[in-house]
Amino acid sequence: MRSPYTLDNPPPDEPPSEVLVPSLWRVQARWWKRHTPTLEQRSAKHPVCGHCGQSWPCHSWACWDGQLGQAVGGTAAIPSPTLPSAVTAAPAHPVGGVLAAHAAKP
Numbered sequence: 001m002r003s004p005y006t007l008d009n010p011p012p013d014e015p016p017s018e019v020l021v022p023s024l025w026r027v028q029a030r031w032w033k034r035h036t037p038t039l040e041q042r043s044a045k046h047p048v049c050g051h052c053g054q055s056w057p058c059h060s061w062a063c064w065d066g067q068l069g070q071a072v073g074g075t076a077a078i079p080s081p082t083l084p085s086a087v088t089a090a091p092a093h094p095v096g097g098v099l100a101a102h103a104a105k106p
Helices: 022-034 059-071 095-104
Strands: none
Touching: 022 059
16 A cells, blocks of 8 residues: 655654554654665656665565555555556555554454
């Protein structure tokens, strides 16, 4: 599930009020930001991830983006022009969603 965040509007460091596990949000947002292209790469025809060097959007970014999307309830944004539509698929194993569901149990 895609998050509503873009390179021009990254996720906030502090979680939105609807996030069930704030400490997990902080980790997810930090890694989402790490796996973005550097400022010089953002305007490149084929940008690369500033952290892992893979073609962007890299696999790690897509996974973190999916986790953030699940954490905010799946509100999907219109994909930005810099984000290929191939990245809109949800990760195979939604770790954040599983942890949030587990944390919500009495």
